[in-house]
Amino acid sequence: MVRDYKASVLYPLIGLTVFVIFSHRSDSVAVDSSITRMETLRVMLAETARGNVFAFSCLYDELGTETYTLGLRILGNRGQADRAAMEIWLWVWQNAASLTRVRDPAREAILTVAFNVSMWCGRNE
Secondary structure (H helix, E strand, O other), X not given: OOOOEEEEEEEEEOOEEEEEEEEOOOOOEEEOOOOOHHHHHHHHHHHHHOOOHHHHHHHHHHHHHHHXXXXXXXXXXXXXXXXXXXXXXXXXXXXXXXXXXXXXXXXXXXXXXXHHHHHHHHHOO
């Protein structure tokens, strides 16, 4: 925990309240992680369904590498994996509302989409 702090700020981030402490000594920021990653991803997906571009960007930052890696393992080619990644995230953006209705956690739902899209891209190449 940071001892010296300049200011404590409460601010909403994608519908959640995050406690941030700005340190005197460094540029680091300490964030209260009382919510789980699973809950955070669920909220990001719900906000993406409402058209929140920032939430979509955060969702991509969290899961983009995993979806690309899954596509690369299935397809075995970086060019095809790049195409699959674009198709995956386009599908997530366009169908986020349907993904929020799925009982699976957001990560698993998006990785399922990644698997299916990658398999489709492999068959159509």
